[in-house]
């Protein structure tokens with residue numbers, strides 16, 4: 001199992017993503033290695049994002065274990081986008097964009113919210129779990145362990161994007 | 174098996190769809206019962222559209238047999254959009270939009286092409302198959318039998334949309 | 347049909363007593379939507395006053411952080427009662443997840459229900 | 470990895486002879502991408518000069534109109550050769566599809582390979 005210190009890099013500075021994304025369904029750069037799904041914020045719809053990413057990864061040749069990691073990460077990020085970003089307002093959209101390059105798959109999960117001021121304190125989450133106390137922060141805890149790189153970015157033109165990178169090789173256990 | 178004459182209504186007049194859609198990824202009406210996927214035109218990516226529609230139908234409670242019908246119809250319509258509509262130009266997009274109402278699920282498969290002048294002649298297709306002769310038209314032949322309603326529409330602002338309606342009850346055999 | 351699509355989990359939980367063990371067969375996904383069903387089954391199980399609890403999930407189940415939070419609650423309650431908990435049926439992936447979270451300390455993970463029953467019986 | 474993602478079908482086809490029947494086990498999806506593989510296997514089968522051909526597909530296979538067109542071609546060729554064709558392993562859905570197209574007239578559809586072999590032997 002990963003030691004806590006070995007968890008993937010995380011930053012919450014407010015900055016532009018490399019690939020410019022605007023939330024909602026306005027113009028977006030969609031090249032021939034990019035697929036995208038656009039969902040309302042409704043309980044259970046995270047499963048569509050999840051299956052969608054799994055299907056792409058399967059076609060690209062990811063192995064089943066990595067695909068499971070991706071599924072869980074996409075599901076948790078989509079749930080957060082719907083719950084915290086869009087506050088379960090079913091008129092607000094979650095846009096999941098996935099593209100790939102030579103060695104990895106990158107997923108953006110974009111909501112229409114304002115993002116977060118602070119990431120949950122990992123140590124605190126771990127301690128709470130260790131005492132079986134109720135705690136928030138399970139979703140991000142898992143995302144950080146399942147993918148190889150994660151960023152949380154407030155977007156300049158309103159919205160919030162989680163960027164997750166998962167490599168074929170970088171299996172975690 | 175359906176008799177040929179009982180095949181679902183099909184029209185190829187050039188008309189606007191009820192839900193206005195513009196191909197590409199510009200503004201679209203996406204209400205809280207609508208999900209959408211945006212794909213490049215590449216061999217095999219029809220499977221993403223297929224799994225995506227199946228996942229939605231599963232969540233909505235369609236039974237496995239209807240979901241299989243939907244999968245094949247979406248796959249064939251997406252293949253046509255990529256091959257005939259977008260001529261395998263991977264920079265051209267296929268947009269699959271799915272929404273539901275009280276009794277059915279409606280799928281739009283939109284490409285950036287010009288649509289077709291004429292639908293393949295069903296009788297001719299059937300005769301060719303009956304003689305095991307090579308024939309085009311298998312995809313549309315299947316779509317018409319698997320869904321409850323289908324329309325092929327050239328869009329006013331460029332592009333072509335196949336509209337397919339599948340009801341929960343209307344199982345075909 | 348689709349008027350109010352059931353996006354929440356609908357679980358069916360079968361409860362049976364095998365020796366000192368109460369077995370809960372949980373069918374369906376485990377999410378926040380499982381709360382009512384899971385809590386009811388758990389309180390029925392406790393009415394039978396068993397020292398051991400075995401939760402059996404479906405291998406194809408989708409389990410998310412909302413569902414895991416419920417399971418943590420259940421484990422906490424069981425610890426207060428001095429009740430042993432075992433879990434069976436989880437896919438490899440979810441065993442990994444439970445391990446990552448460190449909650450495998452509080453429940454024995456077993457490949458299948460039979461192994462779990464044996465483990466609970468001999469411990 | 471992902472440099473040239475294999476979006477085309479990659480099939481593995483196992484060929485074996487059982488009595489008068491050549492069995493082709495087709496692993497993978499059946500699409501235009503199956504052309505080379507399928508044609509090669511078919512010509513190897515014909516080199517063995519068998520009067521009956523049994524195609525066994527995987528139940529999970531994805532088959533589209535491109536793949537079906539290839540199978541129609543193969544059936545046509547077999548008819549010219551006076552060779553009987555049977556198909557096994559197809560899911561219920563694809564059996565329905567084959568039926569809709571009317572190509573079940575040219576190939577016996579069987580639930581599984583064993584039944585198919587029996588059918589071909591007794592006919």
Ligand SMILES: Nc1ncnc2c1ncn2[C@@H]1O[C@H](COP(=O)(O)OP(=O)(O)O)[C@@H](O)[C@H]1O
Nearest residue numbers: 080081084085115116120136137138139140141
């Ligand atoms: N997309 C988002 N927009 C705004 N805040 C978020 C978002 N995702 C996560 N958060 C914040 O991070 C916290 C931790 O998220 P998570 O680990 O998924 O646990 P939980 O959802 O149980 O709170 C949330 O409570 C929320 O404050």
Ligand SMILES: Nc1ncnc2c1ncn2[C@@H]1O[C@H](COP(=O)(O)OP(=O)(O)O)[C@@H](O)[C@H]1O
Nearest residue numbers: 253254257258288289293309310311312313314
């Ligand atoms: N999206 C589309 N845009 C333009 N033409 C199309 C489209 N879909 C189908 N067609 C036309 O209809 C014909 C029949 O399509 P189909 O039944 O799928 O068989 P096939 O793809 O083998 O030709 C095609 O050959 C093409 O001329």
